[in-house]
Amino acid sequence: MDFNDSPEEAAYRKKVQDFLKANAAPKEATTASRSRNRPEAEVLVDAKAWQKKKMQNGFAQITWPKEWGGPGGTPMQQVIYGQEESGYDVDGSFFGIGLGMCVPTVMAYADDETCKRFVGPALQGDEIWCQLFSEPAAGSDVAGLITKAVKDGDEWVINGQKVWTSGAHYCDFGIVLVRTDPGVAKHKGLTMFWVDMKDPGIDVRPLHQMSGGSNFNEVYFTDVRVKDTQRLGDVGQGWKVALTTLMNERLAVGQAGGADFKDLIELAKSTELENGPAIKDGAVREKIADWYAKAQGLKYTRYRTVSAMSQGETPGPENSITKVVSASRLQDLTSFAMDLMDMGGIMVNPDDVGYEAAFQEGYMWAPGIRIAGGTDEILRNIIAERVLGMPQDVRVDKGVPFNEIPK
Amino acid sequence: MDFNDSPEEAAYRKKVQDFLKANAAPKEATTASRSRNRPEAEVLVDAKAWQKKKMQNGFAQITWPKEWGGPGGTPMQQVIYGQEESGYDVDGSFFGIGLGMCVPTVMAYADDETCKRFVGPALQGDEIWCQLFSEPAAGSDVAGLITKAVKDGDEWVINGQKVWTSGAHYCDFGIVLVRTDPGVAKHKGLTMFWVDMKDPGIDVRPLHQMSGGSNFNEVYFTDVRVKDTQRLGDVGQGWKVALTTLMNERLAVGQAGGADFKDLIELAKSTELENGPAIKDGAVREKIADWYAKAQGLKYTRYRTVSAMSQGETPGPENSITKVVSASRLQDLTSFAMDLMDMGGIMVNPDDVGYEAAFQEGYMWAPGIRIAGGTDEILRNIIAERVLGMPQDVRVDKGVPFNEIPK
């Protein structure tokens, strides 16, 4: 067991540090909602420039092989880069879904020509991809989707509605999962395509979240025609293709960001209660200890995963725990921090409430994280079934033709 | 809304107080395991004497009509008696199941002669009844029981095993639910009988609990012959009869007894932590407040139920909350109290650990309460289905002949 960098790792870390120091600005110490008031379009320009710079310096998609334009690095190098970059005020979030999930799916199922066309521009940040799977009536049960594609000569005609599409409004391309045969069991009638998001039949509407913001979209498809060559995988094999995409998601789904125990410690140090400073209060101390232990547990679980990966193992569904733990903790921790602020905790403007209102923001954001990318409940099912090997719940829709399942 | 006794209630309370003062000794203030070291047989003699005295003075089964030997009182009088008696060192626990559940079932389904024979002796504490429903393979799913009765002329022959039978070793009679037809759906093949517990074919063996004690029994039936006249209800109607019994249980299932917030406050007052007395520690205070609020919530819920009953309403499944809340609270509260005692909290002898070891005892008792009389999970199902009106889970055994259900 060794916590320190090996000489190679240390050299790589130094290289990363030099790159970051020369090209980016460091972050502040505690959590903040830094880009709160900057327009997204402006942030996006910076992010694209940053992605290009990373690519040019060999720090984009570090584990991708050279043939695809990556530096062919190790998982450990990826981790080292991530550790170091997290201290800097740069934003790579625009590219995570495209490069982490969509483009690898394209790479796995499209022909060489298509790959050549798309991989490079995606890697250097010129083109961004989104993933169009969820629908209003198909959330936890994604395979229950109803957006359909009907064959018409060499083309397919897509009609329907997708939802919770991150970044659809700034994305150039997307991969879309549709139903091509409603007469067979639900997993068997699906097919995957890539689409040009600029198609006039695609209507992207921002989804107004309960938090007030709009990080996601509804995407309406009206007679959108795609060529059969845009198909990824065989007709009826869409679920298998989607699983490839989602397997990549597993690694991408991380920690709920936002206010953490460090922020709570800061708050507790500066908050006076009836009997003295909050940091000396037993209830506050107990909660800090519990949340700290959870945060550390997740951190070292990631380290264990990385160690396993660097020994050639593939991370499994056990990584589902990260979101389950961190989303609820964010909700509980922010709620408790607001309780400490007493009545003033209801205020949401950083000028009034201090701490950049990170607690209030986290409190409104946490319910979404408990749902996005697999609800608490679905993730617990996954842990029970795929990690602990427990049997599935009774599945009344198993083998039933999709159009005969009660809706 | 009126919290005080009406003049009639006050007069009744006075009567009860006078009776108790004259005939029983008051309890100590905090919870204790008073009969910890007294042999059960000895406690039973006192309890029978006390039951007789109550009966003679009109305080046994207060709401039973005069024709059955009760005083024909109101639910409110029953409550008043209970409130007052709870301050005295007397034990009515031996009769709860018999008089609360079994005898009412007999009264509902047996002929007049049988009732006449049994009701009086039960009421005055001479004969005690037990309930024989649960089996090793039929716990939450009681209707899945396999003890069978086969008709032989005017008699039935019972073979099988019951378990978790409270008091079977001192009981005189019992009501037993058995399978009389394994070829029909599981609820439809059951029949109820009353049995003489002294039958030589009935073998009662104490069940060794994880807490060390033996409050329950296993009861083995080997060729036990009962007359057809001992049948309660029609052949195949046993489940319906059992529901009558269990409906009465609903009212009987109460609060998990044992250590409560009062004991915790006492402990916290006398326990010194690093930064002062535990009662001044924020974590301790928060927990006392939470548990106090839960305890009061249950107490006033009971008052609301009693008020509704005295207005003629029948209490419903919402009373299931009492055990769900109080069993887990007992487990959590006792665990926390032991934490406050630090390493010494592992000791279980009152001489070493003080507080009559009520916390340690509660900690070992609580897991049983979370299971007995309906697990936490079953009770939550009941609340969801019968109170909130949510649909049943998928029932794969519905309508399937019992002998075709996979075991």
Add this chain to the structure above:
Amino acid sequence: MNFDFSEDQKFLKEQANKFLTEQCETAVFRAVLNDSKKTHSKELWKAIVEMGWTGTTIPEEFGGLGLGYLELCVIAEELGRAIAPVPFSSSVYLATEGLLLAGSQSQKEKYLPRLATGEIIGTLAMAEGPRQPLPKNMDVTFKDGKLSGVKLPVPDGSIADFALVVARTGDGKTENDVGLVLVDLNGDGVTRETVETLDPSRDHARLSFDNAAGELVGGAGEGWSLTRAILDRAAVLIAFEQVGGAEKALEVARDYTMERRAFGRQIATYQAIKHKLADAYIANVLARSNAYYGAWALSTNAPDLAQAAATARISATDAFHYASKECIQVHGGIGYTWEVDCHLYYRRSKLLALTLGGPPVWKNRLVSQLEQSNAA
């Protein structure tokens, strides 16, 4: 003992429910929620005033209905269920109660009749930013009839006509150095600024006082105990609002799970969903029962009112918090959208949890009571 509301009170509750179901539909609170310039629903407030609810506990001699607290409790429950966007709690539970408790005859004569008719709105100004407002850290000062300093956030501070302001009246930092000061918010030396909060359907403001004229309510050193007494009473009433909101959130959640299907069945058939809602139900029952005891203690001015109020508030805060957050969760993605009402309960639940001071304050207060009472 009859631990239930009377038939008349139940009838009043039913009427209030019917009234609010009609008058406070989604569109009404969405209009306030979606327009940052709107402080409350003027139409609904007008209708409520016309119902006479603002004068529920004000004696008839001061133009009120002269009803009891049990009547006010059932109204509060329905207002909570409707998450009504009106200044009712500020004006009725806080300002009116403060004057009823400690106002001089002339103060009562001057304010109560107009509070009853809704001609004016009152409030209580206590907080001074994101921290517990304690005698030892209170900055707002009342000297020689003049009030100075900043109160933030003040509920309904943008629209209230007067406020009872908790202020330092003495030179020390103890409870005895605190007074309760009545200030005309439309007078000189008062600046108001609306502040953004978690629940935009309810108004809150920053009130800056610069030598604003004021008069004491109660004695100069009695402000702290008087404020605590007001808060105890308000806590019972807010507990009913919370119980109403929690039950509504549970109903909304339950109904949705019976509609929504996943994997070929109603999601209400899944145990994880059922148990979550069963837990919400359990919390709601405990909260309701504790609120009832609080109502009884309030209506009889029982010696253990403070203990009963804290207990009711702790239970009700728990219940509403849990029901509202899990209401979003069982909805899944759609529950996280602005258009679906789930977040309104989530927002209101946190507002009500903090508005009279947060859980740490009330739990601490409850245990202080328990330490003293042998009847624990």
Add this chain to the structure above:
Amino acid sequence: MNFDFSEDQKFLKEQANKFLTEQCETAVFRAVLNDSKKTHSKELWKAIVEMGWTGTTIPEEFGGLGLGYLELCVIAEELGRAIAPVPFSSSVYLATEGLLLAGSQSQKEKYLPRLATGEIIGTLAMAEGPRQPLPKNMDVTFKDGKLSGVKLPVPDGSIADFALVVARTGDGKTENDVGLVLVDLNGDGVTRETVETLDPSRDHARLSFDNAAGELVGGAGEGWSLTRAILDRAAVLIAFEQVGGAEKALEVARDYTMERRAFGRQIATYQAIKHKLADAYIANVLARSNAYYGAWALSTNAPDLAQAAATARISATDAFHYASKECIQVHGGIGYTWEVDCHLYYRRSKLLALTLGGPPVWKNRLVSQLEQSNAA
């Protein structure tokens, strides 16, 4: 970075697992559990000694194996999984560690070789009844080479040959008035009495000292910091025992739910059961990861060992508590019987949660570390 045990260490763990699966079957601990006169399994203890585990971290010069802490951690995990009824933790994690940390050369020479060979058993005597043993309330006193007072409960106190006793050496009540005293428990002035505890498979005793001869380990005022250092080290090792126990309890629970049927299906198909065990799994993973970091900190004597140890202990205590109590719950009635093993995990989990001091002590200690460290 390689945040995992080495192949050798994994092999050692596998061997330990195989050994304990054979040597510590149910019958072995049931024999101790069911006989109040048995303090531990002598056969198992002998076998463990023969494996050399008692000398794992003792340098070769003192007759040990001279291995590292990582090796001891994997052994601890397997002992925890087997809930072994032996005095290993007292003799190895506490007594041996105390001497390694602060024993004089002659103390080391006298005791370590015999600890390594299992010829003698040592322990640490800290508690003085059901309360936190703090410098301010410690009664056992060491004056002029003589120890007096009562320690209760002392793990393996009925069988240990010597104890490191935390005692007051100065006249004040501060940490500097505490010393760590080595006492021969077979000598004069020592009375022992076995006490009943929650976990009868592990021995505990009341040790009464009446002018018993003793000698300091470390300096006269260093006892408190030395004890804390011993406890930090032991906390990491006990965390591994807890992780082992928690994972075993989860496996037992999982296996039973796959066997048991209710309403025509395996109870493992019910969401309430699945989610409960998923939660246990989550707690176990967090505990394991924190234990690993603790192991690293212990093996490198890292500056943040105290923080790492507290974190590991808090997580592991949580995990074992949850897994063991819910293991009973998913078993239903049968889980509440003496004959089924569930209660052994429940008992052991509470013993391990309290044995080095309860959660409040460790949480408080962790936050004190966090307050200081900027690296929080």
